[in-house]
Structures are given as C-alpha cells and as structure tokens.
Amino acid sequence: MKYDRNRNEDFLTLVHTGDEYDKYLHAVVPPVFLNSLHVYDSIEAYHGADMFSDDDFIYGRVSNPTVHILERKIAELEHGSRALAFASGMAAFSSAIMATCQTGSHVICMKDVYMPVKRMFDAVFGPKLHMTLSFVTGNDLKEIEDAVQENTDLMILESPASFTFRVVDLKAIARLAHEKGFKTYMDNTCLTPIFQKPLDLGIDISMHTMSKYIGGHSDIIGGVLVSKDEELMRTIMTQSREFFGGILGPMEAWLAIRGLRTLDVRMQRFCETGTAVAGYLEKHEKVKQVHYTGLASHPQADIIARQQKGHSSLLSFELDTKDPEAAVAFVNRLRLFGKGCSWGGHESLASLPFYKETESALSLIQGNRGLIRIYCGLEGCDNLMADLDQSFKHL
Numbered sequence: 001m002k003y004d005r006n007r008n009e010d011f012l013t014l015v016h017t018g019d020e021y022d023k024y025l026h027a028v029v030p031p032v033f034l035n036s037l038h039v040y041d042s043i044e045a046y047h048g049a050d051m052f053s054d055d056d057f058i059y060g061r062v063s064n065p066t067v068h069i070l071e072r073k074i075a076e077l078e079h080g081s082r083a084l085a086f087a088s089g090m091a092a093f094s095s096a097i098m099a100t101c102q103t104g105s106h107v108i109c110m111k112d113v114y115m116p117v118k119r120m121f122d123a124v125f126g127p128k129l130h131m132t133l134s135f136v137t138g139n140d141l142k143e144i145e146d147a148v149q150e151n152t153d154l155m156i157l158e159s160p161a162s163f164t165f166r167v168v169d170l171k172a173i174a175r176l177a178h179e180k181g182f183k184t185y186m187d188n189t190c191l192t193p194i195f196q197k198p199l200d201l202g203i204d205i206s207m208h209t210m211s212k213y214i215g216g217h218s219d220i221i222g223g224v225l226v227s228k229d230e231e232l233m234r235t236i237m238t239q240s241r242e243f244f245g246g247i248l249g250p251m252e253a254w255l256a257i258r259g260l261r262t263l264d265v266r267m268q269r270f271c272e273t274g275t276a277v278a279g280y281l282e283k284h285e286k287v288k289q290v291h292y293t294g295l296a297s298h299p300q301a302d303i304i305a306r307q308q309k310g311h312s313s314l315l316s317f318e319l320d321t322k323d324p325e326a327a328v329a330f331v332n333r334l335r336l337f338g339k340g341c342s343w344g345g346h347e348s349l350a351s352l353p354f355y356k357e358t359e360s361a362l363s364l365i366q367g368n369r370g371l372i373r374i375y376c377g378l379e380g381c382d383n384l385m386a387d388l389d390q391s392f393k394h395l
C-alpha cells in the first residue's frame, strides 16, 4: 500500500468533521462542553432523548458533545461505524475485554503486546474472572489454530508491536478468527489510522492510546475503541463505559481533536525521520540490529508492504555488545532524547524497556535487557543523528 500525500481521503475528516458552525455560534473551533448534564423542557423530551444519536445528550458519564466530535472523527478515520473514547488506553482495553469476554473465557494473545495488558490478566482477569490466556507469536496460522479452545472469545493483537516491531498478517488472522468464532482486538496506536486501517482488514475492534500520536503534544491521557460492529459498540457504551465510568474528559477530547487536525502532517514527518534514523543506525558499526518496519531488511517486509501505508518514528536497536550496562551508558549520554517511557509527542525519548523485566517476561518475548527503544520527535533528524553520533563516540 502506498501513502499519497496529495490524495488522502482522511484530510477532510482530520480538518473538518465536527465543524458545524451554525450549531456553535459560528465559532471556527467547536467548544469544550464542560457541563455534566443536559436539561430538557419536559419529562417527555428528557425520556425521549436517544443517547446513540449525534445530537441527544443526557449525562456526562454516558456521553458528551465534545467527546462525541472526537469519536465521529475516529470512526470516520478507521472506517468504523462508531468509536468510544475513554480516560486512558488501558480503560479502553479493559472495556473491550468486559464486552467481548465473560467469566471463564479463553483469550489468545500475541507474546509481544504492550506489557500492562499481560500483567492485567495475571492480576485481575485470571484470578477474579477465571479467564485463561495462551500466548502465540502470531506469525503462523497453524500456531493460532492450535491455541483455539472451545471457550476462546478473543485474540489480542498489536502490529507492529511497540518494542520489537514484529508484525502479523492482520487479514489472515481476522479470517481465521471469523471462521473459528472469536473476536479480534488490535492496538493500532503505533501507526494511527493514517498508516493502517485494521477494520478494513477484518479486525473487529481497533484501539488507540491518545496520549501518543493522536494527542501528539504529551499533554493528555486517553484511549479510544472503534469498530464496524454497531451492536458491539452499543454494548461497550451502555455496559463497559457507562457502568465502569471511564469516559474521556471533555478537555482531553478537545485537545485530541486539536491533535488530529495536524496528524497527517506530523505522521509524514515522523515517517521520514524514523526511516532516516533507522537507516543511519543500521549502517552504524556499533549496532548489531535495528527493529523498524520501514527497513527493507525487516524480516516481514512483505506483510508490511501489504497492510501498512507508512511507518512510525518509534524503533528499537541492539548494540554490538551483550552488556546491558553499555546500553544504559549510551542512553544516559544522549542529550536530546529524554529518558522516559511514553512517545508520540513533540520531544524525543529513549528507554531500555526490558532492563528491569523478569527472566520469564524476557524469555516470552525473546527480548534482551540491553534493547534500546528510541522515539524520534520533531527536533529534526540531523539534530537527532548528531546526538546519537556523539554518544556512539564514547562507546
């Protein structure tokens, strides 16, 4: 798939969906609705309000007009029928689990998904709801088929995975899931809908953590679920979100809408910078291996070419030494890259995601403690490469 900067179907959604000038006193930007409730002229009108429509609102824990504008944009971008925004990515994830699984459900999970997802099974879904989990690499349909049990309700996917940058064939997995009767949940945070649309490949639920590229300025926490399955989304809205109460705040929604207006331009720049920095690292004599979906040397380049339109500015690499302390020293000497865990904002970051992991977590993902993950922000790729260069000189 090819990204075409001049003919992007997403432009009008990013820039204009939700701009209903006559509804908002001709304000060029829709307001933040900070009200907790909406009042009606009569009891009949109040009870007649339809919380699934674009115009009726009752109470802020159920829905909010600013949050709804964001949800309409995300639904359009992902080609879903409806999106629902939550107070964090994990709130969105746990709501998706509650809507698709039940006590005793079996879930198939890719080994290298976001780590708190796996920890939540160990801490909550396993002990409290007697749910079981089977890990797969996701690379082999036979492996997934073998993992399916009578009570398999869901498969959790992340492609590319945000530490190892392995990908899976989303279309093939979605087809298998529909055949076998379980749903698929996919974390699409890394590529955003600009570069990948999992629902079009048959995935049931796509999730975005909005503190990353969508927010884009390291100033909000939020998550969103989107699906083509209207019934499923109504269930999530009226059960998971309304009762657990994890709706996104209106101010955060307003900031996410603001982030979306420039998402396409930022993603183009992130893709260029990520590709340049990955190429620089791959050629460096002190680097053993670079993990990045935009490299021709990626072992799954064929799948990537089929399902991705572009690449993020997030990548990981291994130094040509087995000593994790060398990686720590390398990262500590970087000046432009802050040492921190998140990504997707304006500022570059570096971390050692597996440095403190347990042996069993490491063996599950075949990761090593010295793996360095960098997020390239908007400081410009020459500046970032110069910073990496000065730290390499000390190695």
Ligand SMILES: *Cc1c(COP(=O)(O)O)cnc(C)c1O
Pocket: 087, 088, 089, 090, 091, 114, 162, 187, 189, 190, 209, 210, 211, 212, 221, 222, 223
């Ligand atoms: C940050 C992140 C999450 C978690 O999102 P929160 O908003 O912190 O709950 C989930 N998946 C990926 C890929 C992430 O990077």
